[in-house]
Amino acid sequence: MNKDFQSAYMDAFAVSRKCLPGQGVGWLDALRSRAIERFGEAGFPTPRDEMWKFTNLRPLTRQTFTLAPRRENSVTLEDLSPHLPDGLACYRMVFVDGHYRADLSNFGDLPRGVHLSSLAQTLESDADSVRPYITDHGDSPAALNTAFMSDGAVLTIDENITLDRPVHLLYLATAGEDAQLSHPRSLIVAHAGSHATVIESYAGAAGAANIYWTNAVTEVIVEGDASLKHVKFQNEGHAGFHLAATRVRIETGATYDSFVAQLGARLARNEIVASLDGEHATCRLKGLFLGRGKQHLDSTTLVDHAKPSCHSDEFYKGVLDGDAHGVFQGKIIVRPDAQKTDAHQLSNNLLLSKTAQVDTKPELEIYADDVQCSHGAATGELDADALFYMRARGLDAAEAQRMLVKGFIGEIVGTIELPELAAHMERCVAAWLARGE
Amino acid sequence: MLEIKNLSVAVDGKEILLGIDLTVQAGEVHAIMGPNGSGKSTLAYALAGREGYEVTGGSVLYQGRDLLELSPEERACEGVFLGFQYPVEIPGVVGMNFLKSATNAVRRHRGEAELDAIDFLKLVREKAELLKMDEKLLHRALNVGFSGGEKKRNEVLQMAMLEPRLAILDETDSGLDIDALRIVGDGINRLRGPDRAILLITHYQRLLNYVTPDKVHVLAGGKIIKSGSSELALEVEHEGYGPMMAELAVA
Numbered sequence: 001m002n003k004d005f006q007s008a009y010m011d012a013f014a015v016s017r018k019c020l021p022g023q024g025v026g027w028l029d030a031l032r033s034r035a036i037e038r039f040g041e042a043g044f045p046t047p048r049d050e051m052w053k054f055t056n057l058r059p060l061t062r063q064t065f066t067l068a069p070r071r072e073n074s075v076t077l078e079d080l081s082p083h084l085p086d087g088l089a090c091y092r093m094v095f096v097d098g099h100y101r102a103d104l105s106n107f108g109d110l111p112r113g114v115h116l117s118s119l120a121q122t123l124e125s126d127a128d129s130v131r132p133y134i135t136d137h138g139d140s141p142a143a144l145n146t147a148f149m150s151d152g153a154v155l156t157i158d159e160n161i162t163l164d165r166p167v168h169l170l171y172l173a174t175a176g177e178d179a180q181l182s183h184p185r186s187l188i189v190a191h192a193g194s195h196a197t198v199i200e201s202y203a204g205a206a207g208a209a210n211i212y213w214t215n216a217v218t219e220v221i222v223e224g225d226a227s228l229k230h231v232k233f234q235n236e237g238h239a240g241f242h243l244a245a246t247r248v249r250i251e252t253g254a255t256y257d258s259f260v261a262q263l264g265a266r267l268a269r270n271e272i273v274a275s276l277d278g279e280h281a282t283c284r285l286k287g288l289f290l291g292r293g294k295q296h297l298d299s300t301t302l303v304d305h306a307k308p309s310c311h312s313d314e315f316y317k318g319v320l321d322g323d324a325h326g327v328f329q330g331k332i333i334v335r336p337d338a339q340k341t342d343a344h345q346l347s348n349n350l351l352l353s354k355t356a357q358v359d360t361k362p363e364l365e366i367y368a369d370d371v372q373c374s375h376g377a378a379t380g381e382l383d384a385d386a387l388f389y390m391r392a393r394g395l396d397a398a399e400a401q402r403m404l405v406k407g408f409i410g411e412i413v414g415t416i417e418l419p420e421l422a423a424h425m426e427r428c429v430a431a432w433l434a435r436g437e
Numbered sequence: 438m439l440e441i442k443n444l445s446v447a448v449d450g451k452e453i454l455l456g457i458d459l460t461v462q463a464g465e466v467h468a469i470m471g472p473n474g475s476g477k478s479t480l481a482y483a484l485a486g487r488e489g490y491e492v493t494g495g496s497v498l499y500q501g502r503d504l505l506e507l508s509p510e511e512r513a514c515e516g517v518f519l520g521f522q523y524p525v526e527i528p529g530v531v532g533m534n535f536l537k538s539a540t541n542a543v544r545r546h547r548g549e550a551e552l553d554a555i556d557f558l559k560l561v562r563e564k565a566e567l568l569k570m571d572e573k574l575l576h577r578a579l580n581v582g583f584s585g586g587e588k589k590r591n592e593v594l595q596m597a598m599l600e601p602r603l604a605i606l607d608e609t610d611s612g613l614d615i616d617a618l619r620i621v622g623d624g625i626n627r628l629r630g631p632d633r634a635i636l637l638i639t640h641y642q643r644l645l646n647y648v649t650p651d652k653v654h655v656l657a658g659g660k661i662i663k664s665g666s667s668e669l670a671l672e673v674e675h676e677g678y679g680p681m682m683a684e685l686a687v688a
Contacts, residue, residue, distance in 0.1 A: 384488070389525040392485050393539035393595060394513035394546070403538065407529020407578070 006043050008064050013147055020150050022123030035136045035146035042140040054327040054359040055269055055298045060241050065181035065213050068097035074174050083203045085424035090166040093153050097174055098182025100151050113158035119185055120151040133187050142245040145217040149185035157194040166197035175208035186218040190226040197229040204237020216244040227255040236265035245271045252278030260287040262297045263432050269298035276310035283312040288412050290432045291324030298327040305338040317412045318349040320356035331363040339368050345375040350408050402433045438463045438634040444495035446483045453479040455659035466635040471656035472678045477638045481607040485519035486512050514546035516602030520609045524588040527579040535579050540598050564597040568624055585612030593624040605636045610644035622647025642674035657682055
């Protein structure tokens, strides 16, 4: 059964590969072929796979998805506004159903030393420029992305350049017809000594009610002494599936700072694999997931301390209502060479209903002896004393609950430095809370 | 204002209050005294509508309405205020925001216009000043890390903002030094008025030096065993609860 759905992707690849960008580029053709083979051998992950124990892809694997076509004029500038942080000056690149839309984008005035282009164009015109960075890795959905990748953002920041405004990559899904699929593939390279902020938003366009699947892969390289702030909003439509694999390499003295907010999709998994690949590198991963109804939201991270004297810090919070299911998996590996590692992880979750559920799996794998590592996970319900106290002051139960949830989340939203982004996050949270009415 | 008849309350299946009768008229201040474990706080929580405080008998009329059928927030909006013995610390909720939401919830219920940010701030400053409360406290998470005295002043500030008809103050005097006691006492006195009633629940007589009650009741073993004028408080102060309870046992 599963095999049939799996082979549908193999057949689709055989048919569509000649239409994929960069066709005829030897290394790329070989990479795609290896990736589809790998997908064919592995099949979709199942809960029998240790890393997928809590996330069952059955609703996705029993459906045949087809590649979303490019539709001009399907989205207008006004349609973007709910997904744009108010008052935030930024360079914007927009994709609709996985295809770059120049008419909706706005980054003509990028400063010297910063390069932003569409992957499709890059693969057609100058594929070799991205060859060192585009590899096949991760689980089988990521392999499927590698085989089919056609568009996404390619951002490079030259040495010692400080980007004056954030780059906002917005991936909108129209879900125009049932069961459409896109494989956004993005590449962010912060060369040595550069500084930048990148925002990735994945969202369902207004009225995106059909089932669809966004299967994203983002590769990030932060070279020596560079720093990259990476903020992601997952706000897919309520019938959407979102699988995303972000792979990050952090080199000597570099800093990578991530914040991932997951609010949308019926089933979503955001996976970050960050490798501290040079001494004195820093990795900070923060995240928030808010689920209700029958949503399934998975945040999986792996921080790999490969070199000595690196620092990693991780803090995730989840709020689950209704029958929602949250997952936090956080693994820290400290390699034998990685002495003087300082690694910490914390996951706090709040359940608002008896039927909501959260699974947390913190994992430390330590092969060095001179390290400082800690992890903690706590899941609780709203404080009944606090609720009564607030109600005894005249707040109705729903408002009291909203204030308490906001308070719980506030600690992590407060870590977003850019005020416009923090305000946008607060608006997303407020909209989520209001949906509970 | 408040008419409690034969009220019995159980917590976790255990009867704590065993038939309380108490009538408080508008304009009056009543003190309820009693030894630890006598049921004072149970009475306060039952009147405020706390979950888990099961009314097993009797009735409570508030301004002619059945108080017991109202939710905690409806009671608050209708003018019942409970000053907590142990105000709850609420991380992540800024005191000022909480106070504004509460004030406006009550105003909405009364059909009054909500206060905008400027008017609200003006009013809070005025009231906080009277209580000699540092405004900085209000910009912090509600009660988090407050000293005992700061928490109690915060309770009185909330009361001053919400302008209740019936204030039930549960050991608002505990944990206060002598200066704070006077300030809190003044705060309570400011609320006194012909159309308001106050129920002071206290273990000691000392708050009553600042707020003179019209009536004093002694609660012990889940019942009011003695009622009298403010003199009764002094009797308790001098002799303790022992003689009164012994008298009851003999009778």
